[in-house]
Amino acid sequence: MKKAILFSVLLLTLSPPAFAAGEMPAQHAHEQAELPKQHWPHKGIFGTYDKAALQRGFQVYKEVCSACHAMKFLSYRNLEDLGYTPDQVKAVAAQDAVTDGPNDDGEMFERPALPSDHFKPPFKNDKAARAANNGALPPDMSLLVKAREGGEDYIFGVLTGFEDAPAGLEMQPGMNYNKYFPGRQIAMAKPLADGQVTTSDGTAASLEQAARDVTQFLAWASEPRLEQRKQTGVKVILFLLAFAGIMYGAKRKIWSKLH
Amino acid sequence: MAGSAKTEKFDNKTIQWINDRLPIFSMMDNEYGKFPTPRNFNYFWNFGAIAMAMLGIMIVTGVFLAMNYVPHGSMAFESVERMSRDVNYGWLLRYTHMNGGSFFFIAVYIHIFRGLFYGSYKKPRELVWIFGVVIMLLMMATAFMGYALPWSQMSGWGVTVITSLFSAVPLVGDGLVTWLWGGFSIDSPTLNRFYALHFLLPFIICAVVFVHVWALHVTGSNNPTGVEPKSEKDTIPFSPYYTTKDSFGTVVFLTVFMAMVFFAPLLLTEPDHFRQFDPMQTPSHIVPEWYFLPFYAILRAFTLDISIPFTHIVLLSAKLQGVLAMFGSILLLLFLPWIDTSPVRSARYRPVYKWCLLLLVLAMVALGYAGAKPPEGAAVWFGRAGTFYYFLHFFVIVPWLGKHEKTLPLPKSIHEEVED
Numbered sequence: 001m002k003k004a005i006l007f008s009v010l011l012l013t014l015s016p017p018a019f020a021a022g023e024m025p026a027q028h029a030h031e032q033a034e035l036p037k038q039h040w041p042h043k044g045i046f047g048t049y050d051k052a053a054l055q056r057g058f059q060v061y062k063e064v065c066s067a068c069h070a071m072k073f074l075s076y077r078n079l080e081d082l083g084y085t086p087d088q089v090k091a092v093a094a095q096d097a098v099t100d101g102p103n104d105d106g107e108m109f110e111r112p113a114l115p116s117d118h119f120k121p122p123f124k125n126d127k128a129a130r131a132a133n134n135g136a137l138p139p140d141m142s143l144l145v146k147a148r149e150g151g152e153d154y155i156f157g158v159l160t161g162f163e164d165a166p167a168g169l170e171m172q173p174g175m176n177y178n179k180y181f182p183g184r185q186i187a188m189a190k191p192l193a194d195g196q197v198t199t200s201d202g203t204a205a206s207l208e209q210a211a212r213d214v215t216q217f218l219a220w221a222s223e224p225r226l227e228q229r230k231q232t233g234v235k236v237i238l239f240l241l242a243f244a245g246i247m248y249g250a251k252r253k254i255w256s257k258l259h
Numbered sequence: 260m261a262g263s264a265k266t267e268k269f270d271n272k273t274i275q276w277i278n279d280r281l282p283i284f285s286m287m288d289n290e291y292g293k294f295p296t297p298r299n300f301n302y303f304w305n306f307g308a309i310a311m312a313m314l315g316i317m318i319v320t321g322v323f324l325a326m327n328y329v330p331h332g333s334m335a336f337e338s339v340e341r342m343s344r345d346v347n348y349g350w351l352l353r354y355t356h357m358n359g360g361s362f363f364f365i366a367v368y369i370h371i372f373r374g375l376f377y378g379s380y381k382k383p384r385e386l387v388w389i390f391g392v393v394i395m396l397l398m399m400a401t402a403f404m405g406y407a408l409p410w411s412q413m414s415g416w417g418v419t420v421i422t423s424l425f426s427a428v429p430l431v432g433d434g435l436v437t438w439l440w441g442g443f444s445i446d447s448p449t450l451n452r453f454y455a456l457h458f459l460l461p462f463i464i465c466a467v468v469f470v471h472v473w474a475l476h477v478t479g480s481n482n483p484t485g486v487e488p489k490s491e492k493d494t495i496p497f498s499p500y501y502t503t504k505d506s507f508g509t510v511v512f513l514t515v516f517m518a519m520v521f522f523a524p525l526l527l528t529e530p531d532h533f534r535q536f537d538p539m540q541t542p543s544h545i546v547p548e549w550y551f552l553p554f555y556a557i558l559r560a561f562t563l564d565i566s567i568p569f570t571h572i573v574l575l576s577a578k579l580q581g582v583l584a585m586f587g588s589i590l591l592l593l594f595l596p597w598i599d600t601s602p603v604r605s606a607r608y609r610p611v612y613k614w615c616l617l618l619l620v621l622a623m624v625a626l627g628y629a630g631a632k633p634p635e636g637a638a639v640w641f642g643r644a645g646t647f648y649y650f651l652h653f654f655v656i657v658p659w660l661g662k663h664e665k666t667l668p669l670p671k672s673i674h675e676e677v678e679d
Contacts, residue, residue, distance in 0.1 A: 045522055072337075073337075073340050073341070073344060078344075142340075143340070143533045143534075146525065146530065146533040147530050147531070147533035147534045148530050149530050151530075222533070224344055225343070225344070225350040228350075229350060229351070229354075229521055229524075230521065230522065232351070232521065233517070233518075233520075233521025233522055234521075236517050236521060237514065237517060237518055237521070240510060240513060240514040240517060241514060243510050244507065244510040244511050244514055247503065247506050247507040247510050248507050250503050250506075250507075251503040251504050251506075251507045254499050254500060254503050255500060255503075255504075258298070258495065258500070
């Protein structure tokens, strides 16, 4: 039956092959370089965030990334997870002015941000962001680590992967060469350089250090409940293993009456 | 059931009072207490109970998620993200529900394999099997609609690919798609109806599960020998024997499930699930959830239009062939009790069928691989070979074996087999 159908298909078909249902355009060949695997302290069953790195990473975000990239799912209060005190968070928030209102006169007004406010976005809307960035839209970074193939390694790779374009590669106007970015041409100019960010202890961070720190900060931002999840998980699994053991014993005891 | 209710005696007066008016305690005792069950179940028989536990977990987590979810095109993605950050244990609800879908399918696929291997679909259990297939179809519809709700790139584009299949229906196809979408593109109206149906269907599944179990309790369970119980020596009461065995199996399954939820919740999730749906930007590679991959590969295995020779009149487009094959691959299971005419149920005593069934599993794995990859190179051939074997198995091999297979001698009874 099946063979007959296949045979008739071969006989009947003279029209050019059509695309199968649901078929998508073939992927471009992976012309970008393979991402090197990095060690991240928050990976693994017992891995936790390195709070010092998160704080340094937040500083990199604030001084560099936040000029173009919003983080709409974060509020200032979330920074307490990084080890900042409530007063420190209040001070960080107060550096930004946000629009509130309308007041009793029906007017919008500016006020210093509170810990309960969301991070202030750098642009009013996507169109304003594109207008300021040569038509490119800097993606929101609150989920970036989870939303990119390769996760942390990818973010770190892109931050450290800027190079001069190899001879013979025709670059689009306004684009920059990055060996780890899909297609190798990225709209973002090289954001970090050696010594660009001075950390709170007064040392100038190398490019690699700053990239590593901000990547960890972004990993935290995309999965802020990671530590709670793993800690709860250990207890749940221990409980279930013990429960399974008890149930196995009960089952054995009851079934032993049968024979 | 009702007739015997009056004669039941319970020590507790309240229970007695209720039972005289609504014999629910008698029913539980008859169906889950002393219910005579073959004594020789292996651990494959756990998966019915496990699937039931998963259905319960999905409904409970789903209801709590619904309390925090906003079914609107511009807010859905954000509401899901907010609940995993700011709702107490919202992350746990979300990851449990998200991975729960996968583990529900794992349990149900093993349950179905059990049915295929031991011939549980055969007379007199045809209706048990048919209701089971209906449950699987409802689960697939529910899972597909649930996948849409986070309104991510994968959600929106998955909906685009699958709903567009209906455009293959001759004449009314395009109108049908517009009707399904509730508009001329995928937008809030689409999301809203998917949400309503995603909430409704699990309760319909519950109802069909009830009928599935009811029909099962009329015929009684099959067992690894496929030989019906003949005397009291062949059966044991469901409780405490199978209540304890099912509980143990369920806890083991939950341990694996929870290990995934807590330590690798995103193992099966594509990064595009964390980007908000953008109808103007197609992701480079759209894949459904793993449990749909084999069927997705069947859909894509057909690439040639069937036309009238020397004209450009297409009789059956490749797309329509794929759609028919995909739905057909599941709907044919409804007829399996009549496709398989072998008098022997269990594959233990069917030396050829056993290997053919293993080949079917391999074909499903090949199809799963083909469904996960872009349609090029080896994946195309895996898809075609898998599709070919899938239909060959059910349309040719199984009917042929029913007539010609030389089966092994069956044990005289269950207890004889157990005591060997």
